[in-house]
Structure formats: structure tokens, C-alpha cells
Amino acid sequence: MLNAREHNSESNALRVPVPIPAFRVVQPLPVGNRALKRTNASSAPKTDPEAPDWVMLIGRIRDHQDRAAFARVFEHFAPRVKAFLMKSGADATLAEECAQDVMTTLWRKAHMFDPSRASVATWIFTIARNRRIDMLRRQRRPEPEDLTWGPEAEPAQEDVLSLQQESEKLRQAITDLPETQKELIERAYFGDLSHSEIAAETGLPLGTIKSRIRLALDRLRHAMK
């Protein structure tokens, strides 16, 4: 499994050198575990037959204002968003209120979701993270320009599928991390670590996701010309 830094080599060569964060010393995984991971990575991700097709449900919210679809997304994600905000230091009341805001934003911005560049969980994470900055720091959160699909362009199904599969692989890879590393990454994303303590040196399969997103961006730019 390649690590994030190797995947970046094409751009890193031109970058200002960045000090490598301190906790790069990563114990190698036991051989058996590694072999197992490689098998997982090369086969199609196991999809839970019970797991709903989140992308489709967001599409139903966008196209049909489908409240039943929204209820399913809400049921799964709202408690997670609330837990995420509580891990970030919000009390239960504030977290409840903000989680409701996040889910309202999801409804209103369903047309902005691009499944060839993010999983539904990733998209919801970014909404929740922005809301958290708003709520806990009372600061504005500058956001990059949106790249929206034109009236005719829709993301290609193959791009959507592969991005969603890669996201599932990433989720599995994080689940499989040694406990200490997993906790470090989680704390970082809960907003609980200064950024010098975070590193991408955990061997996560980010490079493939990056290439998928890059491909989707290229196609989008092409479609917008």
C-alpha cells in the first residue's frame, strides 16, 4: 500500500519542503494483516446489503424533495453529526441544534453534492465541520469557489461508482489502523489537536481518492468550457 507522500510526488517535488511531523514512526503492520488488506483492496469493497444507497437518496432529495429519503439520511447521519460535534466540545443542547442546522443545509444544498468527488459522508462531514467553526470559534469560514455541474453535464456513473468504492476502502483502512493512530486522526478531525501533530503518514489509500477527484475535476472543467 502506497502512502500519501508517494502519491503526491508529482506535486511535492515542486513544493516548499514541509517538515515531516513527529509521529511518523509507524509500527509496521503484522504481515498477516497486510496480506489481508491487500486482498481487500484489490477486490470489490464489501457492500453491506442493508446499507442504503446514500447517493441515490440525496438525488431523490434534490430532484423530488423526497422527505422519506431525507428521513433515512437523517436517521443515519444526524446522530453521527451530533456525536461529532460533542466530541469537538459542544454540549448536548448546542450539538443537537447544530446537527439540525447541518441536516437542514443538506436538504437545501442537495443540488451542490457531486458524487464523483465525495461520498455522502464526506459531504456531510464538510458541512458539519464548517458549522463547528462557526459555532465554537465564532469565526467566518472562507470556502473555495463551488464548481457546479452545468445544466447538461452530469457526473459520469463510472466516476461516481469508483469514488464511492474508494471512499469505502478508505473507511475500512481507517477502521483497520492500529488504535493509537486511529485515535490521533480522529482527534485531529474532531478539532482536538494542533495541526503540527497531524500527519498523513499512516499509509491511508488517499492517493487513489485524490486521482479520482482529480479526474472528476478535469472532466468538470472540460464540461464547463
Next chain:
Amino acid sequence: MTEKIKHHLSDDLLIAYSAGLLNEAFSLMVATHVSLCDTCRAQLESFDAVGGAILEGDGLPDVPHVAMSPDAIEAIFATIDLAPAQETRAARRKDDVFPAPLQDYVGGDLASVKWRPVGMGLKQAILPTAKGATARLLYIPAGAAVPDHSHNGTELTMVLKGAFSDEYDSFGPGDVETADQDVTHTPVADISEDCICLAVTDAPLKFKGIIPRMLQPFLRI
């Protein structure tokens, strides 16, 4: 333009932005650069995917009593019924110099900037961001130099228009120069065009010359 950018943001910065740990001024830099740079956008969105995986992962359900209140979904539907429309940020016009996140802080494009002269033909405009770091626009006339300076903290400078060079390299539109304690440099704008940059610092710059140093408290640079 996006393919011509050769100086990018560091992974450390992108991770910190993704995790929501960056101060406002540096977030503005990241948002502005990512608006122009597909390489960094893809990198950032892959770090966002880590956040998504954590939201989906098994680290969250162990928080006790996170069930949403029973009437939460009805409350949301009520809110949606009240105001169904959602305005989106207007798309940037093709000949605009500033990407949308920067326009949000300036209140428009280049023509809306309230420049203040800072001597030697240089102008700057400090943007309203939270304490802890400073964001400002810099206007360097063609061929002019920013006085010799080193840095107490980190300074990121991104070219929006024109180009500049210093002792180390040259920078064109979209390029970001990262300078920290170890760097003393004299950026000089290219002769062909005035240069406009976004600069963010998390500590005041240390100027070597006596005059700029005396001015520093007044210039807030």
C-alpha cells in the same frame, strides 16, 4: 490557469484546513488558492474524505446519548417549509482578479479594495479576519521591491495578478510562496506589470532596515 501553478500549499496546511483547525486568515489563503488550483483542490478533497470516513466510522457511536431529539426531523421540515430557497454565491465573472472567497472579504473585486500607501510605492489593504493571524492584500508597482525582511512566524504570499521574484524563485498567478523563520527575502515585482498578492502571516514580519522597522507598528505588517 490552473495547470500553470507550480508553487502549491503544503499538505500540513491542507490537512489543517480540512480538519477545521486553521485560523481565519490562513483559511482564507487556502480557500483562495484552492479556488484556482485543481491540484490542491483534489488533495484537499481527499483529506476531507478522511473526515467523511471518520463520520462513518466506528469511533463515533461510542458517544453515549447522542440520539437526536424526537421532534428534530419535524423541526427541520418546518424550517424548510418556511424558507425553501437557498441562495448560492454568484459565480465569479471571467475577468475578475479575485476568486470568490476573497471577494467575500473585499466586498467586490479589485476595484473595491481600499488601498493604503505604505511607502516606496507599495500599497496594502488589511482584510477583516479574526485575531491570531493577519491577511492583507499587497500592491507592488511593476519593478518595485518589498523591503528586505525575515519572519517570526509563517508568511504565505500568493500572487493574484502580475508576478514577483525573490532570491529563491519566481512566482506567477496562483503560486504561493511559503516563508518561515529561516527565510530572509526581498520580493521584487516583475517589470511588465504591477503585482497584486494576498499575504497572510501568523506573526509580524521582522524588517531589517531601520525605517521599515519604525513604520511597522503603524503599518501592521
